Amino acid sequence: MLNQDSMKNVKLITNAKVPIVKFIDSQSMIPVDISVNNNLSVYNTELLRRYCDVDPRVKPFILAIKYWARNRGICEPTSGTFSSYAWTLIAINALQTMQEPVIPNLCTRDGTNVVEIDGQNYDVSMQDVSNSKFISKNNETVAELIISFFSNLATNWPWDDFVISVREGALITRKQKGWNHQKPKISNAIQDKKIMRLGKHSLPVEDPFDEIHDLSIVLDAEGVFEIRDEVLRAYSLLYEYNNWETICEVKYPELIPESPQLDLFGDLRNLSxxxxxxxxxxxxxxxxxxxxxxxxxxxxxxxxxxxxxxxxxxxxxxxxxxxxxxxxxxxxxxxxxxxxxxxxxxxxxxxxxxxxxxxxxxxxxxxxxSETGIExxxxxxxxxxxxxxxxxxxxxxxxxxxxxxxxxxxxxxxxxxxxxxxxxxxxxxxxxxxxxxxxxxDDLAKRLLIELNPLKKERRKLRREVGRLEAWLRKQKHTPNKQQHKNRKSRTTRRKNDTNVKEIKNKVISGDSFSLQDLDLLLKSGGLKSVNNQSDNNKKSNNQKTKKNKPTLQPHRGKRGKSSKNI
CATH class of the missing domain: 1.10.287 (Helix Hairpins)
Incomplete structure (x- = not known):
């Protein structure tokens, strides 16, 4: 169906925890993910939104990390690397665990909000940002935070002994979580090139609300090596004073979608x-x-x-x-x-x-x-x-x-x-x-359907273009000229002022109180003389109405009738 609607790169990812469909809109070039019945993600999204509201540096920091990961090809779970959501949690946990934390832990885990999804209970309790008393003492800029992020990852690789936990707001030990690296390990993959899929909990990242869900389950040996290499590369380039464009240089151009075309009327603006x-x-x-x-x-x-x-x-x-x-x-x-x-x-x-x-x-x-008694x-x-x-x-x-x-x-x-x-x-x-x-x-109907699909696709494309041009013409038709708008505005203002002056004059004549603004408007429109003139005009008009309405009782000759008796 999406292919028939001219969507590009339609992919069905069935091995995810919640299956999704990925595609790119052919007109706007915006990448889209669709999932169904992913109810827990609603609370995950709300948690991320609250973290972004805590400090204005959080959102650009997360976007920068995700931009780097996407351009360097380590933000594609189907290729054995972390998902975009996993990198978001890694970035948030980095801000929580810095020497001077930027954000607090908003997961309260106090049981105030427990939801049941597919027969499983989840504690999605979280603190409201407005009620948080946390004040960050970290005054670093976003750029300095990014440098600290890569420095900590490169020099203190957290996954050897710890688990990334946004729920705890800290790094928790593998032993405490019970997430020891299962075989085959990365060391086994180095010795045996045939090992592709690693054991569970290779680079563990805990889901904030689903405590048994490890987001590193999608990683393979090549993906882990690539993540480690890219972190070391970014760290070395930063300390060689390279710019951000060099650090985020696109590694796999085929994986990066084209820039979104948000202006639907860009090619029409210069046409008559x-x-x-x-x-x-x-x-x-x-x-x-x-x-x-x-x-x-x-x-x-x-x-x-x-x-x-x-x-x-x-x-x-x-x-x-x-x-x-x-x-x-x-x-x-x-x-x-x-x-x-x-x-x-x-x-x-x-x-x-x-x-x-x-x-x-x-x-x-x-x-x-017997009735007779004879047996x-x-x-x-x-x-x-x-x-x-x-x-x-x-x-x-x-x-x-x-x-x-x-x-x-x-x-x-x-x-x-x-x-x-x-x-x-x-x-x-x-x-x-x-x-x-x-x-x-049946074969004939199938052949006709094969012929119909490209025709319907072309029809849909033409209808879409017709609708775009018609929308542009309607937009141009209903956009008023600036001079006309200015004249209309001045006429409306003048009419409004005239109405206000009449109301003020009526107040003066009737003896009601009026403000200094009313007096200023009255003086600009002719002063108190205009009030007297209006009073005289009102009297004359009233007299004229009285005369007009008063019946005349003077004698006058009647008209001869047309009856035959008067002839």
Whole structure:
């Protein structure tokens, strides 16, 4: 998907603790990392932000170290070196462990903020910068701090006996942490060139909140050697008074992305509006051609997919019909057999419900006391018992008959459903003798998709460029002329001043209080005389309104009417 959106250098890193996707935006050339469900990193980011807020030197110091590591090729975990986050923690720990610390330890570990992520509890408690009473006595500049950083790393290599721990705000011993260097060690890698991957905890860097996570797990033997060599190189160049550009000279140009192009309209600023409109018309025509090509191929591909689905469905129906047809003959034999068993039983025994009725009657005769008081004779009772036992035997055989009958009905029903289904399939199957196989249409759809991908990519590129030019034209259209803006502003100010003067004059006439600023504005607009003139004008206007509204009651001759009586 990212490749289709014209993103560059798209890489999927699956061996990281949280898999990420790396790419570079083709337009702005900004490198981007995307990860999902990396919830703990939210708190890591907040911790880094708070450290940067402690002292203004922290952020440029960290950026300088990361810039050096990136340019020297030791900030690429996929190549067996530290990640950018690991170098950030190393830089922060260096500021914490200097002779005069620059920043304090903000990880409180007091249990005030414990979060559960994927069933694991993490103590993410951290001190607020505003509540910190720490005052650094270190007055070194960022440049001096960088020199101290490389000097300490080169002369006092911390990883021989210690673990980098921002959580503790110090270097803690390997024994205390329980992170002894496991085999194969770096010394083994020197003796045996075949050893590529080192054992755990080669250059241990502890995650501030995940105490069992060592960020050096990605290192290999070559990466460790390269990190050590680059630290010694930077240290020697600094003490030879080389400049920062020499120290951070790019080692692997292919790993360094191009400079971000943050000005999206840089190439349009020197073009006239007519030139941009001409380019826009050309883009419209190109986009129209590409749109038509995409539309045609999409239509053909959709038709191919529909035909493929229809033919595949046809093949499935034909297979289903074949299976159903193959079951008809054996089921017919089963139906005949069930019918034969049922009929033979029916010829020898009466129906089950009649046997059950006779059983109830015989049982009643044997167990119920006679109303007349005359008991059954021994012979009569013996005959009833004999008949009762015979009925029980007949009932068992009759139940078998019922079972055969139910099996017969089930098979007949199954046979009828299969025949009806076969008829439905015959109606649904289409005649495809001359249309070919569904695999042919699958191949056609695949070929059309291969043709569509570059066309869609071109369409996306053209649309993006059209949108950029249209945005520039809109921006130019809505950007007001400076002189017009100035005139509009002066008119607005003048109108506002006129309104204020009228309000002040009304205050003076009505006798309300007013400020010295109001008096100054009043004097600039004509003084108290203008107030008197306004008062006279108000009286005249009121008199004129009164005269105009007052009705005239003088006698006058009426007009002759137009009625026929006046003629």
């Amino acid at each position: 509006e007519s030139e941009i409109k001409t380019d826009l018309e050309n883009l419209y025509s190109q986009l129209n051609i590409v749109e038509k090509s995409v539309s045609i191929r999409e239509s053909e591909r959709n038709d191919a997919i529909r035909m493929s689905k229809a033919l595949r469905r046809n093949a499935e129906l034909a297979k289903e019909q074949s299976v159903l047809s193959s079951e008809l003959r054996p089921r017919r034999s089963q139906i005949d057999e069930a019918q034969s068993k049922r009929d033979s039983s029916n010829n020898n025994y009466i129906p089950v419900h009649l046997i059950e009725d006779e059983l109830h009657r015989t049982y009643h005769n044997l167990t119920k006391q 059954l004779s021994f012979e009569k009772e013996k005959a009833l018992f004999s008949w009762f036992f015979e009925l029980q035997s007949m009932h068992e055989h009759a139940k078998i008959t019922r079972k055969h009958h139910r099996e017969f009905l089930r098979l007949v029903n199954q046979q009828e459903n299969a025949i009806n289904h076969i008829k439905d399939i015959k109606h649904e199957i289409i005649d495809v003798k001359n249309l070919g196989n569904f695999r042919d249409f």
